[in-house]
Amino acid sequence: MKKGIILYRSKYGAARKYAEWLRDMTDFSCAETAKIAVSEVDPYETVILCGSIYASGIVGLPFLKKNIGRWKEKKIAIFCVGASPFDEKAFAEIKARNLTGDLREIPLFYGRGAWDESKMKFMDRTMCKMLQKSIAKKRSGYIRTMDGGADACQRAELRLDR
Numbered sequence: 001m002k003k004g005i006i007l008y009r010s011k012y013g014a015a016r017k018y019a020e021w022l023r024d025m026t027d028f029s030c031a032e033t034a035k036i037a038v039s040e041v042d043p044y045e046t047v048i049l050c051g052s053i054y055a056s057g058i059v060g061l062p063f064l065k066k067n068i069g070r071w072k073e074k075k076i077a078i079f080c081v082g083a084s085p086f087d088e089k090a091f092a093e094i095k096a097r098n099l100t101g102d103l104r105e106i107p108l109f110y111g112r113g114a115w116d117e118s119k120m121k122f123m124d125r126t127m128c129k130m131l132q133k134s135i136a137k138k139r140s141g142y143i144r145t146m147d148g149g150a151d152a153c154q155r156a157e158l159r160l161d162r
């Protein structure tokens with residue numbers, strides 16, 4: 001068996017940054033979910049999925065969901081990346097929403113990503129505005145706008161002793 005692989009899915013680079021830091025810290029392989037065949041993941045003992053959060057969903061998760069049945073013997077963990085500062089209640093919501101069925105017992109971790117509206121595609125910028133409006137109405141939710149251009153990715157989020 002090979003030791004481990006970090007799989008990531010990232011739109012603007014934040015989850016990729018964490019995946020590459022993890023690769024450097026562990027010596028695991030690293031690959032994008034869209035560019036790897038399931039059979040290439042089979043030989044690894046450990047799989048870590050790094051995916052960013054969009055509208056409360058963790059991207060890259062469908063890849064894991066689809067294949068979890070054949071990876072029952074593997075050690076699996078998920079590291080998700082969102083714009084907001086860590087918040088226990090919001091994190092619990094993300095967990096309940098995303099880790100369902102066979103994914104329920106998988107350990108989930110969180111790190112802060114980046115928020116730069118000037119780099120976002122038109123659709124994403126529009127969607128963020130809509131999400132923020134609905135969150136403001138509900139007085140709950142996960143997106144709190146960061147001041148333009150903030151990159152809050154920190155290698156320290158990956159400390160292994162936490």
Ligand SMILES: Cc1cc2nc3c(=O)[nH]c(=O)nc-3n(C[C@H](O)[C@H](O)[C@H](O)COP(=O)(O)O)c2cc1C
Nearest residue numbers: 010011012013014015052055056082083084113114
């Ligand atoms: C359309 C859209 C929806 C988002 N939804 C959330 C969200 O629900 N919670 C959150 O914490 N961050 C949210 N974000 C922020 C992203 O998770 C953040 O920018 C992250 O760093 C993106 O990572 P990536 O570059 O790897 O794709 C959203 C961003 C966009 C553009």
